[in-house]
Amino acid sequence: MSTTFSTAHRIHVKSLYRRYLNNALDWTIRRDLWRPQALQIRAEFERNRNVHDPRALAVILEKAEADLADKKHPDPYIAPMFPGGTKWERNTPPPMGPLYHHEADCVDH
Numbered sequence: 001m002s003t004t005f006s007t008a009h010r011i012h013v014k015s016l017y018r019r020y021l022n023n024a025l026d027w028t029i030r031r032d033l034w035r036p037q038a039l040q041i042r043a044e045f046e047r048n049r050n051v052h053d054p055r056a057l058a059v060i061l062e063k064a065e066a067d068l069a070d071k072k073h074p075d076p077y078i079a080p081m082f083p084g085g086t087k088w089e090r091n092t093p094p095p096m097g098p099l100y101h102h103e104a105d106c107v108d109h
Contacts, residue, residue, distance in 0.1 A: 026073035
């Protein structure tokens with residue numbers, strides 16, 4: 001396997017692939033209906049796997065990013081315990097410090 005492209009390029013492509021899958025899952029909640037879409041996304045990425053021209057790859061990646069931006073779900077799924085989720089910071093524990101500062105009142109007496 002040749003290392004034509006940098007690690008940063010591979011990380012970018014993997015990130016783009018994951019974002020495509022997550023966006024498809026935002027639109028289709030049922031996994032049995034989502035799986036064929038995931039296979040189609042995989043086939044699209046595999047179709048461009050052997051492109052080694054940097055300019056052609058830049059065009060393909062720009063087109064893919066624009067396509068993903070166009071298909072972005074307006075209200076994506078957020079896991080409940082993640083920031084922005086429905087349970088984020090719900091029922092947080094009370095502060096463990098003193099509720100009343102007794103030493104401030106004792107100074108006057």
